[in-house]
Amino acid sequence: MTGAAGSRGEAKDTGSGALRRTVPPARRFLARRKGVLARLALWSVAEAGQAFVVGYGVAHAVDQGFLASDTRRGLGWLAVAAVAVLLGAPVMRGVFAQLAGLTEPLRDGLVRRAVDRSLAGALARPGGTDRAAVSRLTNQVEIARDSFAGLVLTLRSFVFTAAGALLGLLSLHPALLVVVLPPLLAGLALFLATLRPMAAAQRRALAADEALGDHAARARAALRDLTACGTGPEVERRAAELVAGAAASARVLARWAAVRTAALGVAGHLPVLTLLVTVPWLRERGVTAGALLGAFTYLVQSLLPAVHTLMTALGAAGSRLLVVVDRIAGPAPQEPAHPSGRPPAADAVSPGDHGASVSPEDRGAPAAAGAGAAGTPRSARAARPGVPTARGPAAAVEFRAVTLSYGVRAEPVLDSLDLCVAPGEHIAVVGPSGIGKSTLTRLVAGMLAPSSGEVRVAGRPVTGGTADELGALRVLVPQEAYVFAGTVGENLTYLRPDACRADVDATVRSLALRPLVERLGGLDAPLRPDELSQGERQLVALARAHLSAAPLLLLDEATCHLDPASEARAEEALARRPGTLLVVAHRLSSAVRADRVLVLDGVRTVCGTHREVLARSPLYRDLTGHWNGGSHR
Ligand SMILES: Nc1ncnc2c1ncn2[C@@H]1O[C@H](COP(=O)(O)OP(=O)(O)OP(=O)(O)O)[C@@H](O)[C@H]1O
Numbered sequence: 083m084t085g086a087a088g089s090r091g092e093a094k095d096t097g098s099g100a101l102r103r104t105v106p107p108a109r110r111f112l113a114r115r116k117g118v119l120a121r122l123a124l125w126s127v128a129e130a131g132q133a134f135v136v137g138y139g140v141a142h143a144v145d146q147g148f149l150a151s152d153t154r155r156g157l158g159w160l161a162v163a164a165v166a167v168l169l170g171a172p173v174m175r176g177v178f179a180q181l182a183g184l185t186e187p188l189r190d191g192l193v194r195r196a197v198d199r200s201l202a203g204a205l206a207r208p209g210g211t212d213r214a215a216v217s218r219l220t221n222q223v224e225i226a227r228d229s230f231a232g233l234v235l236t237l238r239s240f241v242f243t244a245a246g247a248l249l250g251l252l253s254l255h256p257a258l259l260v261v262v263l264p265p266l267l268a269g270l271a272l273f274l275a276t277l278r279p280m281a282a283a284q285r286r287a288l289a290a291d292e293a294l295g296d297h298a299a300r301a302r303a304a305l306r307d308l309t310a311c312g313t314g315p316e317v318e319r320r321a322a323e324l325v326a327g328a329a330a331s332a333r334v335l336a337r338w339a340a341v342r343t344a345a346l347g348v349a350g351h352l353p354v355l356t357l358l359v360t361v362p363w364l365r366e367r368g369v370t371a372g373a374l375l376g377a378f379t380y381l382v383q384s385l386l387p388a389v390h391t392l393m394t395a396l397g398a399a400g401s402r403l404l405v406v407v408d409r410i411a412g413p414a415p416q417e418p419a420h421p422s423g424r425p426p427a428a429d430a431v432s433p434g435d436h437g438a439s440v441s442p443e444d445r446g447a448p449a450a451a452g453a454g455a456a457g458t459p460r461s462a463r464a465a466r467p468g469v470p471t472a473r474g475p476a477a478a479v480e481f482r483a484v485t486l487s488y489g490v491r492a493e494p495v496l497d498s499l500d501l502c503v504a505p506g507e508h509i510a511v512v513g514p515s516g517i518g519k520s521t522l523t524r525l526v527a528g529m530l531a532p533s534s535g536e537v538r539v540a541g542r543p544v545t546g547g548t549a550d551e552l553g554a555l556r557v558l559v560p561q562e563a564y565v566f567a568g569t570v571g572e573n574l575t576y577l578r579p580d581a582c583r584a585d586v587d588a589t590v591r592s593l594a595l596r597p598l599v600e601r602l603g604g605l606d607a608p609l610r611p612d613e614l615s616q617g618e619r620q621l622v623a624l625a626r627a628h629l630s631a632a633p634l635l636l637l638d639e640a641t642c643h644l645d646p647a648s649e650a651r652a653e654e655a656l657a658r659r660p661g662t663l664l665v666v667a668h669r670l671s672s673a674v675r676a677d678r679v680l681v682l683d684g685v686r687t688v689c690g691t692h693r694e695v696l697a698r699s700p701l702y703r704d705l706t707g708h709w710n711g712g713s714h715r
Contacts, residue, residue, distance in 0.1 A: 104407055111188065118183035122234075125176040126242040132166045132173060133246030133384040134253075139163030141254050141376025149371060163379075177238070181231055189227040196223060196410050222288075226406045229399035236388075236395035243388040247380040254373040261360045262353045262381065266389070269349020273342060273393050280338040285405045287331040294324040313529055315488070346393045350386045357381065476541025478634055478662035479503035479526055484535035486521055494533070495521045499687060501680065503664065505540075505633070508657045508675070510667040512705060513682030519666045522682065523638045526664065527558040539634060557632045559640035563623035565614060571605035573622050577630035589629045592655035594648075595621060617643040624652045633661040642668045650675070670706050681705075 112119060139162040147156020251258040301308065301317045308314050357364075357377060364374065481501040487494040495518040503509050511519050524530040525537050528544035537544050539555045547555070557577060565573050574589065575581045586605065590596055598618055602609055614622070620643050627635050635656055641649040646669065653675055657663050667673040674692050681688045681699045688699040695702045 104404055108407075111191070115184060115187070118180055122177065122180040122184075122238065125173055125180060126238050128173045129170070129177070129239065130242035130246035130249075132169055133243045133380070134250045135166035136163050136383055137247065137250040137376040137380035138253065139166065140379040141370075141372040143372070144375050145370050145372030177235065181234060184234060185227050185231045188230050189223055192223045192226055192407070192410050199410070222406045222410060226403055226410065229403035229406070232395045232399040233403060236391045236399075240388045240392040243384050247384040247388075250380050251377055254376050255364070255367070255369045257364055257367045257369055258357075258373065258377045261356050261364065262377070262385075265352035265356055266349050266385070269345050269347070269352065269389070272348060273345035273396075276338055276342050276345065277396070280335070280342070281404050283331065283335045283338055284402055285409075287328070287335050288405055288409065290324065290328040290331045294321075294328055297321055297324050313524070316530060319531075342393060346390060349393070350389045353385070354378070354381050476505075477502045477538070478505040478507065478540060479664065480536075480538040480541075481525075482536045482538070484525065484532045484537055486518075486525060486530065487533050496525070496532075496682075497684075498535070501689065503662060505662055506660070508663045508665070508677045509680060510665050510673040510676035510678070511680045511682065512667045512673050512702065514701070514705070517682045517684065519682060520638050523558060523636045523664065523666060526634075527556055527636055528552040529558075553632070555632060556634040556636055557627045557630045558636040558638065559620075559623050559627050561639040561642055563616070563619040563640065565609060565611045565619050565622050567611060568609065569606050570599055570602050570609045570622075573609050574605070574625050574629060577626050577632070581629050585629060589625050592658070593621060593625050593628060593652055595625055598622075615643070617645070617648070620644055621648070621652065624656065628656055628659055635659070635661060635663050637663070637665045639666050639668050641672070646671060673706075 139159045143156040143159035143163070147153060147159055248259065248263075251262060297317075297320060301321070308317055357374075361374060369377075479501065480503070481499045484496055484499045484501075485494050486496045499522075511522060513519055521530065525532060526539060526544070528537075528539070528547050531545040542551075542555070544552060544555070566576075568576075571586065574586055578585075590599055598621060599605060609622075611619070620640060624637075624640060627637075627640075637653075637656070641652055644652060649669065650671060653663075653665065653672060657675070663676075665672055665676065667676070667679075673679045677691070678689055679692055679695045679702070681695050681702045683699065683701040686699075686701075688695050688702070690698065696706065
């Protein structure tokens with residue numbers, strides 16, 4: 083549900099696509115069970131006969147018995163009607179006995195299908211998890227089975243009971259059909275018109291439910307990281323959005339249910355009213371009192387309950403069945419989307435969301451430098467050779483009056499910050515502990531939304547971007563480097579799985595990783611994370627970022643475990659890489675290497691070259707003194 087367009091597309095798909103996909107296998111399923119269907123039809127004919135006899139008996143009891151002063155005959159006809167009612171129980175028993183022959187094979191087939199799909203998904207996405215599989219296997223299969231049983235019961239009952247009752251009305255007097263049929267058909271037409279939108283609403287409600295479950299599962303799995311990265315509020319906000327989305331789908335569903343209730347009123351109760359109102363007209367046409375009573379009996383005893391159960395069952399169970407069966411047996415569902423378009427915060431803490439391939443056009447960054455209150459860049463290195471650069475003056479990173487508070491009454495960590503980082507620029511962020519450096523990088527990465535103002539990356543607002551969109555724009559390398567149990571090569575190419583060997587070799591060379599790769603047994607050797615030092619893990623994470631296609635790299639103290647020489651080599655390699663580099667500096671040398679230094683100092687933020695900020699920022703002078711024992715280089 084990514085916005086209105088997505089919803090519309092899905093609704094459309096539900097209306098026709100799901101039906102198109104579901105009908106042929108449903109036909110095949112039923113064609114293989116002709117015996118069960120024939121037995122079910124026989125029991126249903128008995129049900130129709132029963133419906134016919136009840137009204138017929140009442141009408142004749144009145145006309146030929148009580149009104150003709152022949153009480154015995156009247157009682158005889160009533161006894162016939164009573165026997166017909168009593169026979170309803172064994173008839174229903176016979177129907178239920180046949181029903182299992184349809185519902186149980188359906189359940190088995192759906193379970194098989196759900197398991198096959200989950201296994202296929204697991205093979206196609208090793209390491210990925212299909213959290214909706216459990217829901218499909220248990221809850222949704224049971225929903226499908228129950229809905230199917232209800233549907234067969236009521237559809238069949240409606241068709242045969244209505245046939246019996248309408249035949250009965252016709253046999254009593256054709257004028258009765260003239261009175262009863264129009265409201266009945268109008269109500270049924272209104273009801274049929276609600277089927278498609280109701281199915282779409284049902285599908286959206288299911289998707290919202292799955293997205294909420296998926297988010298909860300992801301958040302639970304990432305609790306430690308969420309706490310470490312402080313993205314709990316984002317996760318909460320996302321959960322609130324998903325809950326709101328689920329509530330909105332439920333409200334839409336409820337609205338359609340109201341329309342359906344109106345249809346039930348028209349089809350179910352209007353015929354009784356029209357029959358009452360038209361009694362004089364019917365009498366003029368020779369409809370007897372007994373026939374009128376018989377007609378009421380048909381309406382109240384057979385037709386109205388059948389219409390009622392049909393609408394309830396076909397409405398709820400029918401659309402539910404269509405949606406659930408299509409979900410299990412139709413095309414594989416896409417990753418749950420996000421109603422607001424905001425990325426799941428639980429993903430945001432994982433390094434996995436940073437890397438996505440990006441087209442060369444997107445990687446190309448215009449060379450024009452932006453300007454902002456925090457200063458104009460001194461120099462911006464050339465953008466990637468061969469990549470178009472004349473795409474307008476979009477800054478690589480732009481803060482427009484950005485304020486960020488972690489709580490409603492909390493002091494803002496960043497207050498009306500303006501900043502403009504030019505494409506290709508290398509910028510260092512410095513400041514005392516707790517001043518907001520990580521907060522700033524999380525804002526740029528789109529993992530935090532500003533309390534006010536706007537953050538743009540490559541000219542696009544990052545707040546509300548999807549994980550894929552953000553992954554194509556930037557890579558954030560946090561202090562705690564992630565490596566995983568795959569091969570060394572897989573760890574390096576994680577953010578760009580299609581990287582060719584030459585690119586990987588170039589990255590290995592740039593970051594002087596060859597000795598480490600050889601010690602680990604080469605690119606194809608398995609990497610065991612616990613055998614790497616923290617510094618080595620950081621080197622792997624930095625190489626991964628180097629290889630990625632994203633035009634903006636954000637290093638949040640990502641070199642803190644490296645020795646100064648390795649740090650210098652890594653930073654220089656990343657700075658040489660086409661694109662923009664923003665580094666939360668861990669050492670003075672890191673700041674000196676950058677084109678510009680952003681000194682975060684509460685409200686007195688200063689930005690400029692190393693020499694400029696040395697002259698303008700007492701805090702920076704203090705920091706350099708502290709870092710370098712009084713010398714600033
Ligand atoms: N999730 C959060 N909820 C509430 N307050 C937070 C959260 N994350 C950070 N803060 C507060 O915001 C301020 C800035 O934190 P931030 O981590 O951005 O600082 P920093 O400059 O990166 O610090 P350090 O250099 O120690 O990593 C701190 O006062 C911190 O306590």
